[in-house]
Amino acid sequence: MELKDTVAIVTGCTGGLGQRICRAFAENGVQIAGIYQHSREQAEALAKEWSVLGPRCVAIQADVTLPEAIQAMVDQVMAAFGRVDILVNNAAFNQTVPFKDLDGLTLELWNKILLANLTSPLLCVKAVAAIMRKQGRGRIVNIGSIAGLAPLGSSIAYAVSKAGVIHLTRCLAVALGPEVAVNAVAPGTMMGTRMTAKLAPDLVERTTKAAALQKPVERDDVARQIVEFCRSDSTTGQVLVLDSGVVYH
Numbered sequence: 001m002e003l004k005d006t007v008a009i010v011t012g013c014t015g016g017l018g019q020r021i022c023r024a025f026a027e028n029g030v031q032i033a034g035i036y037q038h039s040r041e042q043a044e045a046l047a048k049e050w051s052v053l054g055p056r057c058v059a060i061q062a063d064v065t066l067p068e069a070i071q072a073m074v075d076q077v078m079a080a081f082g083r084v085d086i087l088v089n090n091a092a093f094n095q096t097v098p099f100k101d102l103d104g105l106t107l108e109l110w111n112k113i114l115l116a117n118l119t120s121p122l123l124c125v126k127a128v129a130a131i132m133r134k135q136g137r138g139r140i141v142n143i144g145s146i147a148g149l150a151p152l153g154s155s156i157a158y159a160v161s162k163a164g165v166i167h168l169t170r171c172l173a174v175a176l177g178p179e180v181a182v183n184a185v186a187p188g189t190m191m192g193t194r195m196t197a198k199l200a201p202d203l204v205e206r207t208t209k210a211a212a213l214q215k216p217v218e219r220d221d222v223a224r225q226i227v228e229f230c231r232s233d234s235t236t237g238q239v240l241v242l243d244s245g246v247v248y249h
């Protein structure tokens with residue numbers, strides 16, 4: 001797909017990875033609707049920064065766990081741009097609960113993490129699918145994690161949510177072809193994100209040292225891969241691991 005002048009919705013645009021995804025899109029001429037939940041000032045400042053690179057970029061508030069908020073957000077994007085070519089399901093939530101602490105993984109927390117990380121991407125896809133089909137083209141990229149491929153990460157709920165995102169990607173590729181391609185990235189630990197800041201420093205250090213390349217994952221590498229998935233006309237249902245060599249998928 002020729003990316004110049006396409007329109008992308010990127011959830012979690014104020015997050016450590018989301019910012020880099022939006023910048024990479026802007027560098028490729030993609031117009032951006034950056035979705036944030038709480039960080040209005042930051043989102044508006046970032047949208048201005050990306051606009052300087054050329055494409056039109058706007059920040060839109062929405063809690064992407066709520067179907068009505070998602071619909072209102074998509075309506076705003078359509079009013080502003082008139083189309084949606086790309087959806088990146090990047091927003092997510094984590095909270096550390098050691099795997100062995102089953103009592104600490106309450107039903108409330110389990111539901112919160114599954115809603116934010118697995119159900120929300122599905123709800124966002126449902127809100128844009130008809131638009132993309134009508135346009136005759138679309139690209140969806142989900143953000144998984146290596147925690148979805150091996151029992152790793154901040155909690156069992158987080159790992160299971162990301163495993164779900166990976167299989168959801170394959171199922172949606174079947175559901176949305178031939179008009180829409182759906183792919184996922186599965187990053188390892190990235191520095192400069194709020195999620196990583198919430199992890200115990202010794203866990204981050206151990207994971208990084210255990211990687212074959214012995215370094216954290218570069219957010220810009222992940223962002224560039226997302227751009228390539230959107231450019232590709234022949235890739236769907238795939239999951240690309242970017243983890244410096246931890247999980248061999």
Ligand SMILES: NC(=O)c1ccc[n+]([C@@H]2O[C@H](COP(=O)([O-])OP(=O)(O)OC[C@H]3O[C@@H](n4cnc5c(N)ncnc54)[C@H](OP(=O)(O)O)[C@@H]3O)[C@@H](O)[C@H]2O)c1
Nearest residue numbers: 012014015016017037038039063064092189190193194195
């Ligand atoms: N960090 C890592 O090492 C790592 C590794 C593997 C995978 N990942 C995945 O990469 C993605 C990005 O992670 P990150 O670490 O960059 O995240 P982050 O820095 O914690 O940022 C989270 C972003 O999501 C937004 N958000 C959260 N809940 C939302 C909701 N209900 N509605 C709308 N927006 C919401 C936040 O908006 P506000 O700022 O407005 O609150 C923020 O923009 C996630 O899918 C994560 O699971 C991260």
